[in-house]
Amino acid sequence: MSTSLCDDFLSGLNAVLGGAAKPVALHEPEFAGREWELVKDCLDTGWVSSVGRYVDEFEDRLAAYTGARHAVSAVNGTAALHAALLCAGVGRDDEVLLPTLTFIATANAVAYCGAIPHFADSAADNLGLDPQALAARLDEIAEPVADGWRNRQTGRRLAAVVPMHVFGHPVDMAALLDVCGRYGLPVVEDAAESLGSRIGGKHTGTFGLVGTLSFNGNKTITTGGGGAILTDDAEMGKRLKHLTTTARVKHQWEFLHDEVGYNYRMPNLNAALGCAQMERLPEMLARKRRLAAAYHAAFDGKPGFRAVREPEGCEGNYWLNAVVLTEPDRAARDACLQAAADAGYQCRPLWRLMHHLPMYESCPHGPLPVAERLEAGLINIPSSAKLGGGS
Structure with missing residues (x-):
C-alpha cells in the first residue's frame, strides 16, 4: 500500500x-428556513398524524418540482418502492432485474413482494444499471411466454426492471427504456438519492411507469423519515394512495377496507418539515x-x-x-x-x-x-x- x-x-x-x-x-x-415555524404549526393545531394540510402541500410541491402528474408521500423510501412495485404488478415468485450495486432497500423492496432479485452489472461512468449489460443478460435468459417473458433458467416470470440513480447520478434512461421496451418490462425507478437530478431537463423518477424518492435524514432534503412515489398515470396514482392508506374505502364513519393495504402514509409533522425544506x-x-x-x-x-x-x-x-x-x-x-x-x-x-x-x-x-x-x-x-x- x-x-x-x-x-x-x-x-x-x-x-x-x-x-x-x-x-x-x-x-x-440543514434547517435554516421555516422548519421550526411549520412544525410548530402542526403541534399548535394538533395535526401531527397522517392527515393534515402539509401532506397535501408537500405532495403538490413534489409534483410541481419534478413534473410528475401525481406524487404520493410515504413513511420512507423503502415503503414507497415496495408500494410502487406492487402497483407495477410485481408478485410472488416473480423475478425483478436490478443492479447489484445499490442500497439494500432496493433489493429488500423486491423481497417484500415475495419476488426474487436478479442482479445485473453497472456502468463505470454513472455507477447505475448498465443498459448494455442488462440487454446482454436478457438476451441470454429471457424467453417469451403467453403473459410476457420468463427466465428460461429458473422458469420464473420477469416482472420489472429497477434502475437506481446512484448518489444522484442519472442512469442512461433512454437506452434502458429501449431495452425494457423490447421485452415489455415496466420500469420502476429508484430515484431515492436523486431529488434535483435531471436528464435533458426531465427529472429522474419520471421516465418509467413509476418512480420513488427518499427523504431520510441524510438526503438532500429531509422529512426526518419519508419517501414519495411519482407517476403520470392517474389510475396508478389513485391506487398508490389507496394502498398506502391501509386500503380504506372512504366513508363517514365505517372502517371498510377492500384489500390488504399498508400503513405507509407520511405524517403531517414530517410533511411540514418537507415543505420548509423544499423552499x-x-x-x-x-x-x-x-x-x-x-x-x-x-x-x-x-x-x-x-x-x-x-x-x-x-x-x-x-x-x-x-x-x-x-x-x-x-x-x-x-x-x-x-x-x-x-x-x-x-x-x-x-x-x-x-x-x-x-x-x-x-x-x-x-x-x-x-x-x-x-x-x-x-x-x-x-x-x-x-x-x-x-x-
Whole structure:
C-alpha cells in the first residue's frame, strides 16, 4: 500500500475542507428556513398524524418540482418502492432485474413482494444499471411466454426492471427504456438519492411507469423519515394512495377496507418539515454543485483517483460526492478511509454488493465485473450542502 496514495487523498480533502470545523460528517441535514415555524404549526393545531394540510402541500410541491402528474408521500423510501412495485404488478415468485450495486432497500423492496432479485452489472461512468449489460443478460435468459417473458433458467416470470440513480447520478434512461421496451418490462425507478437530478431537463423518477424518492435524514432534503412515489398515470396514482392508506374505502364513519393495504402514509409533522425544506432546495443544490466543482478541481491532478461526475447531458444533484481509485484495491481503499477518519473526515466505502449478502447470494445474476471493481475502489467524501458555502 503506497503511503503517497493516502497522502494524495488527504490533500484533496484538505484543499476543499481544510477550513471546515472538524470532525466533518459525510452528510448532515440543514434547517435554516421555516422548519421550526411549520412544525410548530402542526403541534399548535394538533395535526401531527397522517392527515393534515402539509401532506397535501408537500405532495403538490413534489409534483410541481419534478413534473410528475401525481406524487404520493410515504413513511420512507423503502415503503414507497415496495408500494410502487406492487402497483407495477410485481408478485410472488416473480423475478425483478436490478443492479447489484445499490442500497439494500432496493433489493429488500423486491423481497417484500415475495419476488426474487436478479442482479445485473453497472456502468463505470454513472455507477447505475448498465443498459448494455442488462440487454446482454436478457438476451441470454429471457424467453417469451403467453403473459410476457420468463427466465428460461429458473422458469420464473420477469416482472420489472429497477434502475437506481446512484448518489444522484442519472442512469442512461433512454437506452434502458429501449431495452425494457423490447421485452415489455415496466420500469420502476429508484430515484431515492436523486431529488434535483435531471436528464435533458426531465427529472429522474419520471421516465418509467413509476418512480420513488427518499427523504431520510441524510438526503438532500429531509422529512426526518419519508419517501414519495411519482407517476403520470392517474389510475396508478389513485391506487398508490389507496394502498398506502391501509386500503380504506372512504366513508363517514365505517372502517371498510377492500384489500390488504399498508400503513405507509407520511405524517403531517414530517410533511411540514418537507415543505420548509423544499423552499430551500434550489439553494442547497447550488451549494452542492459548488462543492462538487471544488472536489473535481482538487482531485483532477491526482493520478490515483477519478472524481465521479454527472453524465453528459444530465444535471446531477451530487447528493454524495465520490472518488474512485484508478487501480481498485480494497486494502488501498481501506487505508484511505482510515487516514480520512484519523484526520476527522467521515468518508465511507460503497455498499456491499447485493449478491455478496447472505440473503441474496443465491439470487440469479449475470457477469458483474464493473460493480466488483467499483466496490473495491469507490470512496464517498463529505457532501453536506453547507460545505459548499452560504447558509
